């Protein structure tokens with residue numbers, strides 16, 4: 452193994468090693484760019500090591516050959532370059548490299564200008580709703596996700612990709628945090644993996660919204676729904692219906708918007724359905 456001397460050299464230099472994972476999960480999910488995912492090999496061992504990135508706990512799974520892998524969500528705001536993953540115990544910290552990715556721009560015209568420049572009372576509501584949703588994204592439950600290769604929540608063509616830099620009526624707002632599917636209103640939205648409903652809301656921007664926790668901070672969010680078919684705390688099987696496609700909140704028409712989050716970082720859902728474009 453020509454890699455070992457390098458590994459030991461790195462350990463001697465800084466106590467931080469860079470180890471690339473190479474199995475099925477890495478081939479599927481390792482897209483280390485801003486808004487992407489890094490799959491980091493944590494070595495073998497009887498117990499799952501605990502890992503943290505930017506102070507937040509990270510999903511750890513094991514590959515068939517019993518190697519532990521950290522599945523790290525990389526926020527869109529991260530700059531290309533080395534990133535540090537804290538790992539508890541003898542395994543020690545790891546570094547992984549984040550590459551560059553260019554995200555396109557999208558210009559949207561909204562008739563409801565209040566959705567572009569909200570009123571002061573709207574801002575209070577938005578702040579409260581943001582805090583509620585952030586709490587949900589930061590929750591970290593035990594258990595291993597039923598599947599890392601996710602099912603498409605609806606059958607239909609992809610429309611707006613993740614990460615688009617968005618301008619509403621000419622004014623730049625937050626980048627697109629999820630992936631859109633062009634499907635008619637009323638289409639059932641199915642949970643892409645088993646999970647538990649951890650938040651339901653009717654929000655200023657997102658409209659009717661459901662958060663599904665797939666385990667260890669791996670969370671799906673569906674919004675703009677016309678109807679919600681689940682209750683808070685409900686367990687869902689893989690493929691369980693969450694709600695129906697709609698156009699509630701800030702939407703120009705019916706579509707399915709899906710966020711995927713890992714360690715409180717919104718990442719490109721296309722990665723998990725084999726539709727990632729570098």
Ligand SMILES: [Zn+2]
Pocket residue numbers: 611627629630631707708709
């Ligand atoms: Zn969207």
